[in-house]
Amino acid sequence: MSKLKDDRVSKETQVTKISQEHIDYLHRVRMEKISVRVIQILIFGVAFLLWEICANTKIVDPFITSQPSRVFNTMVRLYEDGVLFHHIGITCWEAFLGFVLGTLVGTIIAIMLWWSEFLCKILEPYLVILNSLPKIALGPVFIVWIGAGPPAIIVMTLAISLIVTVLEVLNGFLTVDQEKIKLVQTFGGSKYQVLTKVVLPASYPTIINALKINVGLSWVGVIVGEFLVSKAGLGYLIVYGGQVFKLDLVMTSVIILGVAAAVMYQGVVYLERMLVKNKA
Amino acid sequence: MKPVVEVHNVGMKYQSLNGEITALENINFSVQDGEFVSIVGPSGCGKSTLLSIISGLIASTSGAVLLSGEKVTGTSPKIGYMLQKDHLFNWRTIFQNVMLGLEIRKTVTSSAKEHAIKLLKTYGLYEFKDKYPNQLSGGMRQRVALIRTLVTNPQILLLDEAFSALDYQTRLIVNDDIYDIIKKENKTALLVTHDISESISMSDRVILLSKRPGKVKNIYEINFDIKNRTPFSSRETPEFRYYFQEIWKGLDVHV
């Protein structure tokens, strides 16, 4: 046993004195990080500034391109009319619901397909066809079946994200190391225990990846849905603005949409940090 | 006394669309309580299959396996299985990994937890119990894997190439280490390996299987004239070379 002493030093505890070279290295890394961030902000600022200047000097026509000051004014006006957060809220809620349902239902279906190989074989060709079908084509069908309203929008979102989720997550399940499954079985583990002790936790990274894809897809679903049916929401504002040639309204909505989608994506990234702690 | 493991006329045929693979044919041997037995043979000769059958993970297509006289029909708490890799779950802490088997068997009690902690302390892993596997070295991880098996209190340990994923130096150390633990905890062990030296250094008997379909080709009794035998000290004896030559001849390797 004595031979094991050095072997027992955990990788973490091998802390040595910090040298000047290392301090310099850390400094360089930090400076690079700061420069990247500064340039990113600069690009953003310059782009908006150019946009504003070009519109003011009539290099581009602000009637069709809008401009930052008009976007800002539009936002303020929407806010003063008391409808800004109404529209944002509706769209975000629909996107969130579609996103959660798509992930949840998709994962449940993936679990069923994992559980029964027979079922999986039967459903495979249908999954392939549904996956390649442009789901937007089903929009009118949903409206007729469900009626023009938020439920149709959410079903649209589901339709877009569901199959991708099923395939992604199932693929994750199937690539779990067979030997890890065998390990659980050697302890007499049941199929349910194989699922809960290995397959699901080992697939958290895959599921999170599916979530990241789904964030984008659920926004597509919601906006398409709102284009088709809605009377409120950011998608509605975009369509309405386009129809009455209020490009200020369109641009404002698009910008809010971008921010909302980014916030939701960051939410998933945060969730990832909480769930997937120790990526080996 | 009744043998702990009896293998009677065991045969195994795998079915596939391309035909039938006879992995094992007419295997007979038994293992006494406290014995350390190795199974060596060329790769693909059915060693893993044999362990899976003994553990009850898969059913043989002919013959029977008895554990202390009882016929094997499924997995048994009497058996602890060690796989080639440690397969520690990187989403669990060391302690949570050690508790896996107990959780699955639904036998987590405070005395079982104490047992786990005692084992971790005895084998120098207690201070790492709240760390994650990726913070441990290969040798330590393999020891955690053994403790994960030991806390379920198995009588018999099945080790399937349990050391072959380790580099040579680490392997020699882990051989000594695991041998020591197995002897201290008074377990019967059945080790599958393709490493002749490893099998001689650790075992009381070596069972040689032929290439597929695997049959028992020969059984070698291993005796060393030394006190406090360890795998490492066994390797330094004159008898070791002799056994190696014998088994090497028996294995009849062609490249």
Ligand SMILES: Nc1ncnc2c1ncn2[C@@H]1O[C@H](COP(=O)(O)OP(=O)(O)O)[C@@H](O)[C@H]1O
């Ligand atoms: N599930 C299985 N289905 C079909 N053939 C298998 C299966 N498992 C193992 N085999 C075949 O049985 C033979 C013995 O395999 P195995 O027991 O893993 O050998 P070893 O562990 O000695 O290398 C191999 O030829 C392998 O291809």
Ligand SMILES: [Mg+2]
């Ligand atoms: Mg094998």
